[in-house]
Amino acid sequence: MKVSYHGHSVVKIETEGKTILIDPFINGNPLCDLKVEEQMPDAILLTHGHNDHFGDTIPIAKQSGALVVAPNELANYISWQGVNAHPMHIGGSRQFDFGKVKFTQAFHGSSYVTENNDIIYTGMPGGIMFMAEGLNIWHTGDTALFSDLKLLAERHPVDVLLIPIGDNFTMGPDDAAYAVSLIKPKIVVPIHYNTFDYIKVDPHYFASLVEDAEVQILKPGEYVKFR
Ligand code: NI
Ligand code: MN
Numbered sequence: 001m002k003v004s005y006h007g008h009s010v011v012k013i014e015t016e017g018k019t020i021l022i023d024p025f026i027n028g029n030p031l032c033d034l035k036v037e038e039q040m041p042d043a044i045l046l047t048h049g050h051n052d053h054f055g056d057t058i059p060i061a062k063q064s065g066a067l068v069v070a071p072n073e074l075a076n077y078i079s080w081q082g083v084n085a086h087p088m089h090i091g092g093s094r095q096f097d098f099g100k101v102k103f104t105q106a107f108h109g110s111s112y113v114t115e116n117n118d119i120i121y122t123g124m125p126g127g128i129m130f131m132a133e134g135l136n137i138w139h140t141g142d143t144a145l146f147s148d149l150k151l152l153a154e155r156h157p158v159d160v161l162l163i164p165i166g167d168n169f170t171m172g173p174d175d176a177a178y179a180v181s182l183i184k185p186k187i188v189v190p191i192h193y194n195t196f197d198y199i200k201v202d203p204h205y206f207a208s209l210v211e212d213a214e215v216q217i218l219k220p221g222e223y224v225k226f227r
Helices: 057-066 071-078 148-155 171-181 202-210
Strands: 002-005 011-014 019-022 043-045 066-072 085-088 092-098 099-105 112-113 119-121 126-132 135-139 158-164 187-191 223-227
Touching: 002 071, 011 085, 011 135, 019 085, 019 126, 019 148, 043 057, 057 066, 057 148, 085 092, 085 119, 099 148, 148 171, 171 187, 171 202, 187 202
Parallel strands: 019 043, 043 066, 066 085, 135 158, 158 187
Antiparallel strands: 002 011, 002 223, 011 019, 092 099, 099 126, 112 119, 126 135
């Protein structure tokens, strides 16, 4: 398995034969190294409806035929766009042909702003545990620090943790490092920082605070690889 980072919260997972994109915010993302027209994933997983996560989901799903897995209200909105969507919700898990997905809690908001500035309600925000090939990759989405991160990691030990450190909208470096001490993943990759002025932070400061995991600060296009 290969887990690559593409700026902001964009993560691509490549297993034996399947490609999964999480929160594919490509156009308008100054840190992203991907091109929308080159993406042919088997599945797109969305943590929540905010535009910096929903991103280019619709064109990518249309050109690739990817199944979009999202919180129920967001999945409904996506299915109205003529895209194949699978609704899930917090606490639920499901085995797909590309791997197992479990939605976890996130303390955040969730809505989508359309081109006409209509605000669509997109349900509760979440995090996503992706389990395949004996590994658990946890993309926590946008969230504050909360103690049940520990509970969830006890239930499902984490190999790679993707955690927001940008502050302002989510945990900052200090809270994120504390979250790592609760979760105890093997590897932690900081995400959701330096994309915009509001979330400018130093990932090396975050790394200096982490004692319980190997920190891998990935540049867009870099990856964690297993076997
Ligand atoms: Ni958000
Ligand atoms: Mn965000």
